[in-house]
Amino acid sequence: MANATENEILFNELGAGTWVGYSDVAVDQTWVWEDGTTGTYTNWATDQPDNGTDADCAMFDTNGQWEDYDCTENYFYACKYATVEAATAGG
Numbered sequence: 001m002a003n004a005t006e007n008e009i010l011f012n013e014l015g016a017g018t019w020v021g022y023s024d025v026a027v028d029q030t031w032v033w034e035d036g037t038t039g040t041y042t043n044w045a046t047d048q049p050d051n052g053t054d055a056d057c058a059m060f061d062t063n064g065q066w067e068d069y070d071c072t073e074n075y076f077y078a079c080k081y082a083t084v085e086a087a088t089a090g091g
């Protein structure tokens with residue numbers, strides 16, 4: 001998640017209770033994106049992450065802000081891919 005615009009787009013598409021791909025499961029309190037980057041943008045809700053029991057994954061709350069939650073819960077998730085240039089038909 002790079003910025004507020006991306007956050008808004010994803011939240012509008014996916015809604016609350018969706019994993020955003022950010023976790024501190026490897027090193028507690030050190031948050032890393034699924035692709036290994038740390039980035040600078042965060043959108044934690046007030047008092048989050050509160051590092052509750054097994055709360056090592058970030059998900060959208062009902063406001064589109066993030067809450068750390070138990071990673072073993074089953075929620076939808078988003079995958080981000082780099083844009084790939086469309087192949088042109090051979091001639």
Ligand SMILES: [Ca+2]
Binds near residue numbers: 024029052054057
């Ligand atoms: Ca944690």
Ligand SMILES: [Ca+2]
Binds near residue numbers: 068
């Ligand atoms: Ca939490």
